[in-house]
Amino acid sequence: MTLNPHHSNPISRREALKLGLLGAAGLPFLGAKPCLAQESARPAQAKSVIQIWMWGGPSHLDTFDPKPEAGYDYCGPLKNPIATNVDGIRISESLPLLAKQADKYAIIRSMSHGNNGHETASYITQTGRQPGRLVYPCAGAVVSLFKGVDHGYKGLVPPYIVLTGPQGRFSEAGFLGPRYKPFATGGDPNRNPFLVEGIVAQGISDQRQRSRRDLLHGLDTLGQAMPHDPQFQFLDRCERNAYDLMFGDAKRLFDLSKETDQMRDRYGRNTFGQSCLMARRLVESGVPYITINYKGWDTHKRHFEIMRQKLPEMDRAMATLLQDLAERGLLDSTIVWWGGEFGRGPKIQWESPWNGGRSHYGKCFSSVVAGGGFKGGRVLGASDTKGMEVAERPVHPRELLASIYELMGIAPEGPMPNPLGLDIKVMPGNEDSGQACGRLREIMA
Amino acid sequence: MTGTYKRHLLTGLAVCALAAVSQAQTRDPHIGFAYPAGGRQGTTFTALVGGQFLRNINHIHVSGDGVQATLIDHYKINRNVDKEQREALTAQLQELTQTRWAELHAAGIVKQPHPPWMKKPTPNKVKPPAKADSQAEKKNRNNEKAKPLKHPLLLDMEDKSIWELAHVRHEFFADRNKKQPNAQISEVALIKVTIAPDAVPGNRELRLQSRDELTNPLIFQVGTLPEVSELEPNDPEKSSRLPDPAPLKLPVLINGQVYPGDVDCFRFQGHRGQRLVIDVHARRLVPFLADAVPGWLQATLSLCDAQGKEIAFADDYRFSPDPILLYEIPEDGYYELQVRDSIYRGREDFVYRISISEQPFINQLFPLGGPEGTRTVATVSGWNLPQSDLVLDTEPGGPAIRQAAIFRNGTGSNPVAYAVDTLPECQEAEPNDRPQSKPSITLPCIVNGRISEPGDLDVFSFTASAGDEIVADVLARRLMSPLDSLLRLTDASGKVLQWNDDFVDKKGHLYRDMGALTHHADSHLRVTIPETGLYHVQISDAQNQGGEAYSYRLRISPPRPDFSLHLTPSSINMRAGSAVPLQVHVLPKDGFDGPIELRLIDPPAGFSLNAATIPAGCDRMRFTLTASEPSQTQAILRIEGRALIKGQTITRQATPSDDVMQAFLWRHLAPARDLMVSVRGKGRARASLADSGPVRIPAGGTAQVRVKTPKGKWFREIELRLNEPPTGISLQNQTEIPEGLAFDLKADPDAVQAGLADNLIVEIFRQVDWGQKDAKGNKALKTVSFGYLPAIPIQITTQ
Numbered sequence A: 001m002t003l004n005p006h007h008s009n010p011i012s013r014r015e016a017l018k019l020g021l022l023g024a025a026g027l028p029f030l031g032a033k034p035c036l037a038q039e040s041a042r043p044a045q046a047k048s049v050i051q052i053w054m055w056g057g058p059s060h061l062d063t064f065d066p067k068p069e070a071g072y073d074y075c076g077p078l079k080n081p082i083a084t085n086v087d088g089i090r091i092s093e094s095l096p097l098l099a100k101q102a103d104k105y106a107i108i109r110s111m112s113h114g115n116n117g118h119e120t121a122s123y124i125t126q127t128g129r130q131p132g133r134l135v136y137p138c139a140g141a142v143v144s145l146f147k148g149v150d151h152g153y154k155g156l157v158p159p160y161i162v163l164t165g166p167q168g169r170f171s172e173a174g175f176l177g178p179r180y181k182p183f184a185t186g187g188d189p190n191r192n193p194f195l196v197e198g199i200v201a202q203g204i205s206d207q208r209q210r211s212r213r214d215l216l217h218g219l220d221t222l223g224q225a226m227p228h229d230p231q232f233q234f235l236d237r238c239e240r241n242a243y244d245l246m247f248g249d250a251k252r253l254f255d256l257s258k259e260t261d262q263m264r265d266r267y268g269r270n271t272f273g274q275s276c277l278m279a280r281r282l283v284e285s286g287v288p289y290i291t292i293n294y295k296g297w298d299t300h301k302r303h304f305e306i307m308r309q310k311l312p313e314m315d316r317a318m319a320t321l322l323q324d325l326a327e328r329g330l331l332d333s334t335i336v337w338w339g340g341e342f343g344r345g346p347k348i349q350w351e352s353p354w355n356g357g358r359s360h361y362g363k364c365f366s367s368v369v370a371g372g373g374f375k376g377g378r379v380l381g382a383s384d385t386k387g388m389e390v391a392e393r394p395v396h397p398r399e400l401l402a403s404i405y406e407l408m409g410i411a412p413e414g415p416m417p418n419p420l421g422l423d424i425k426v427m428p429g430n431e432d433s434g435q436a437c438g439r440l441r442e443i444m445a
Numbered sequence B: 001m002t003g004t005y006k007r008h009l010l011t012g013l014a015v016c017a018l019a020a021v022s023q024a025q026t027r028d029p030h031i032g033f034a035y036p037a038g039g040r041q042g043t044t045f046t047a048l049v050g051g052q053f054l055r056n057i058n059h060i061h062v063s064g065d066g067v068q069a070t071l072i073d074h075y076k077i078n079r080n081v082d083k084e085q086r087e088a089l090t091a092q093l094q095e096l097t098q099t100r101w102a103e104l105h106a107a108g109i110v111k112q113p114h115p116p117w118m119k120k121p122t123p124n125k126v127k128p129p130a131k132a133d134s135q136a137e138k139k140n141r142n143n144e145k146a147k148p149l150k151h152p153l154l155l156d157m158e159d160k161s162i163w164e165l166a167h168v169r170h171e172f173f174a175d176r177n178k179k180q181p182n183a184q185i186s187e188v189a190l191i192k193v194t195i196a197p198d199a200v201p202g203n204r205e206l207r208l209q210s211r212d213e214l215t216n217p218l219i220f221q222v223g224t225l226p227e228v229s230e231l232e233p234n235d236p237e238k239s240s241r242l243p244d245p246a247p248l249k250l251p252v253l254i255n256g257q258v259y260p261g262d263v264d265c266f267r268f269q270g271h272r273g274q275r276l277v278i279d280v281h282a283r284r285l286v287p288f289l290a291d292a293v294p295g296w297l298q299a300t301l302s303l304c305d306a307q308g309k310e311i312a313f314a315d316d317y318r319f320s321p322d323p324i325l326l327y328e329i330p331e332d333g334y335y336e337l338q339v340r341d342s343i344y345r346g347r348e349d350f351v352y353r354i355s356i357s358e359q360p361f362i363n364q365l366f367p368l369g370g371p372e373g374t375r376t377v378a379t380v381s382g383w384n385l386p387q388s389d390l391v392l393d394t395e396p397g398g399p400a401i402r403q404a405a406i407f408r409n410g411t412g413s414n415p416v417a418y419a420v421d422t423l424p425e426c427q428e429a430e431p432n433d434r435p436q437s438k439p440s441i442t443l444p445c446i447v448n449g450r451i452s453e454p455g456d457l458d459v460f461s462f463t464a465s466a467g468d469e470i471v472a473d474v475l476a477r478r479l480m481s482p483l484d485s486l487l488r489l490t491d492a493s494g495k496v497l498q499w500n501d502d503f504v505d506k507k508g509h510l511y512r513d514m515g516a517l518t519h520h521a522d523s524h525l526r527v528t529i530p531e532t533g534l535y536h537v538q539i540s541d542a543q544n545q546g547g548e549a550y551s552y553r554l555r556i557s558p559p560r561p562d563f564s565l566h567l568t569p570s571s572i573n574m575r576a577g578s579a580v581p582l583q584v585h586v587l588p589k590d591g592f593d594g595p596i597e598l599r600l601i602d603p604p605a606g607f608s609l610n611a612a613t614i615p616a617g618c619d620r621m622r623f624t625l626t627a628s629e630p631s632q633t634q635a636i637l638r639i640e641g642r643a644l645i646k647g648q649t650i651t652r653q654a655t656p657s658d659d660v661m662q663a664f665l666w667r668h669l670a671p672a673r674d675l676m677v678s679v680r681g682k683g684r685a686r687a688s689l690a691d692s693g694p695v696r697i698p699a700g701g702t703a704q705v706r707v708k709t710p711k712g713k714w715f716r717e718i719e720l721r722l723n724e725p726p727t728g729i730s731l732q733n734q735t736e737i738p739e740g741l742a743f744d745l746k747a748d749p750d751a752v753q754a755g756l757a758d759n760l761i762v763e764i765f766r767q768v769d770w771g772q773k774d775a776k777g778n779k780a781l782k783t784v785s786f787g788y789l790p791a792i793p794i795q796i797t798t799q
Helices: A013-018 A033-039 A118-127 A139-147 A206-219 A221-225 A230-247 A249-253 A261-267 A271-284 A303-327 A397-407 B003-016 B083-106 B135-145 B162-173
Strands: A048-054 A105-111 A160-163 A289-294 A334-339 A365-370 A378-380 A390-392 B030-035 B038-040 B044-052 B057-062 B067-076 B187-195 B202-210 B218-223 B227-229 B252-257 B263-270 B275-281 B299-304 B310-314 B324-328 B333-341 B351-357 B361-366 B369-371 B376-383 B389-392 B401-404 B416-421 B425-427 B445-450 B457-464 B469-475 B485-491 B496-500 B524-528 B533-541 B551-557 B562-568 B571-575 B579-589 B596-600 B607-610 B620-627 B634-637 B639-645 B648-653 B655-662 B666-671 B675-680 B695-698 B702-708 B718-723 B729-737 B740-747 B757-773 B779-788 B792-797
Touching (some): A105 A334, A105 A390, A118 A397, A139 A289, A139 A397, A160 A271, A261 A303, A303 A334, B030 B351, B038 B227, B044 B202, B275 B299, B299 B324, B310 B324, B324 B361, B369 B376, B369 B445, B389 B401, B457 B551, B469 B485, B469 B533, B533 B551, B562 B596, B562 B666, B596 B607, B620 B757, B695 B702, B695 B740, B740 B792
Parallel strands (some): A048 A289, A160 A289, B425 B445
Antiparallel strands (some): A105 A365, B263 B333, B299 B310, B299 B333, B361 B376, B401 B416, B457 B533, B579 B620, B596 B639, B634 B675, B718 B757, B757 B779
């Protein structure tokens, strides 16, 4: 299900400029309402979020919630979890580098929303809401709304960046509209150069691009004849912004060759590794929300073969990211959020057609948070002996999101501007019980 | 194999005749497609059956009479063609293509004596002696070195036509070939099928048997039309270098497979006035795919004229995903039919059969049934029909839902479904689109009606007394009517007491209503009448559609408690002397909630059921089938359920079915024709429960179960585990007793409630020395399943 197909594509650089995302246009319907949420917010502990979106749903048993006692039908070959640098916490044997960084992150082993469909589960996990009449914005768009250009963000690049491919499952901006869509870079940061959509182009030199611009101006007779027309003035302003992106500091920001080879190697010379490095650079430049869409976790088939390939890659990049952020003094102000739309079925599907796969599993799964006010070296909640059920402290995605918002200085109980003018909170309470939305206080500083 | 392992294994098998099944359970042979998925009466042909774990096929079963099949060979399809193999195959194809081309030239079909894109052969010219290590010599050497490719398409290469050779080339070398490997259909059995001239047309079930283990069943059709199979490349944009193949002669049945991005085109000669029925069987062959969305081949049909202009298109037929085109040919000429997947997916199990003929085709039947034992004549309309009425067989004793067809010149129409019931029936009389002030029907009654036009509303009025229970049940979609019914029950004042759109029996992600329907459109109401008076049942179409075909049967009556049973799986593999678990689903009707006793109907000697009483109110239960010195190694079993309803014993035969997945999530009970069992060995059952009757476990307490086993070390070393037990039940304290073994069943008071009645399945495990050592040099023992104990009935009691 695509909740809003009209808004399913993230905004391109060109669209972003047209929509005034970089500071040109006003708010379509929001007025000053975003400020209301800000006014009641606690002081921000975090300035940025790096969301590592485990696209497709990672197996909780094979990452941060191993269950070796459950037997082969649950663990398969990954049956020897390893200790971490925090007593009593063990994680998958395939994550030895992350095991050495466990003091920096908290594992939530009792995430649950009960939905097994990619689209709906992605929506619930990233908006905290059940699908309904309105399409709500995901966390990145909410942060962009409250911490973006409307609130003094003057970064080189848009405040909500996606590395590298768009989400596609639903509209990230929801009813907030295209102004709060993420800027998806496209390209591959592991390639040289990293071809960023609309900013760095393959085989076109800066000189050639400037020549094209001159040629375009020569052909623009209508614009020349009407130099004072507001529409043409607006387009000119957009164009200037675009070329600032293409030839200015933004281009240098995306240039990973500015990093040492040693640093690039530490992250791993692969798309995910270099995306993590790119995310760190974006955090350094002040971008408040970065999503790394990490594909390949929908492992219905060949699950363990894929785990053998991907877990070491994830381990290296994520462990380095945490360490690098900490070394640069950025971890205290940067939330790293790891998780997908759900976990994967604890019981391995050995039968045909899966032949050793894992199914979707929204009843019980894990998320990991680090930095920005989240305490490291903690485990929140627990699953049962086979990872099938939440055994302790169930956590709904809205609680995790509300905690992230609070640490970012966004009041979850504050008003959320919406096109219908409804009285909506940034993050609702329990829609069934009516209780206010909880926080993960146990792991919040 | 080490001596220790051999000794343990042999001892185990000899003593208790239980099979090691831990791996076997997941390595059971299974099949995903047959291509072609059927054949014509009176023909012999080869077919490919794709699946997994098919290496040791020793028998092929086709249900019904008149169809025999034998194995020719087994192939593990390998897509990696190395350089030497490629060169060898290219050379062979080139040589054979030149030969076939020359034959076409001799027959005057092509003008050029040689394929214009190939280098002309120079047989008369004396070849200069090849230099050492010349390219040609290298190539020859490579060809000699090439390990022969083993693929069913490469058989009988000498006999292939030039188009068949192109098909082979396409299969191996086409750059557009985007086939992806799918392990579950990566093996192929090439089988030879012989269909007797008098074999009854229709659907059969095909099962392979590998190492005496049966696969799941697949639909395999017996047809009456001449058949052809597609030959690639046949995409519309392909400019073939070959002469066009002869146009298809009608009538014809085309077999094909759709691959990624594939569009298959077929040219035929049409004659003005032909009223063609173009019927695609695709979803009807493979109803559900677990790992594809939406879960089947969603075929589209496009008919183009000689100029390539599309003149007709279909991507479904009413609510069925399989398209049907009804088209009258406007003028003589060539026409082209194109078929593809609606979103250009494809793989080996995207198999289709398309008939192009002037067969009779019924698109509406009215009424949709009649009273049992009463002559009922239905009116029919459609395409190429020789008559407008059809006598329905209502003989007592038959199934409640039956099928009928119309024949013209020996060719049968599409089968249409109708119902036979014992209640009084009537037909709606228009105008009836508003409530009446007096009763229009008397209960109980089945009203045969139709929503004759969009917006039509049929209202039936009746009197009922306070406290009466009334059921209103629509039977329409289940009889292939396009109606998507909506029912409302109102009182005399117009107040809606209850309404229903779709009535679905669904547990979690499992749809338990049988069949391939995914939209359970028939409505159902059950109300207790609040006060004596006049009431109205309104029926309409939920999508505001209507027409001649939107027929229904609406039963309004007191509840008629009844049930149907569905049994999974439909192929059972077991070892003689052991038990094997089966699952029965109970679909209660009109509030039935009594116990049901299961029994085998006329079973072959040696087969018996264990713990086969379904407790009252239970909608799903596992029990076991035991084969003790069975008289047959393969058998078709029938199981029936008996229940006492209103003082009468009601017997219903269980429908064999398979729990199949659709599109990664949803599951369905797909019906099968036969419940087949395959038994390995001849042993007799050795493990049995010492006590009869249910084991009563106090909530929060334990109860002991004693199992009789032969004496000896083998059974002393087994470990018993519960297999998928109800929540809160656990097994503990396994001990030896004089009769054999004993263990305790414990009921967790927080997870179970007193009154729970169910069966427990206990699996037997044992550690086996596989001759391997672990990292420390110790024996690496492997825990292996050796089958199941007979099912144990339990009841949870108060402490």
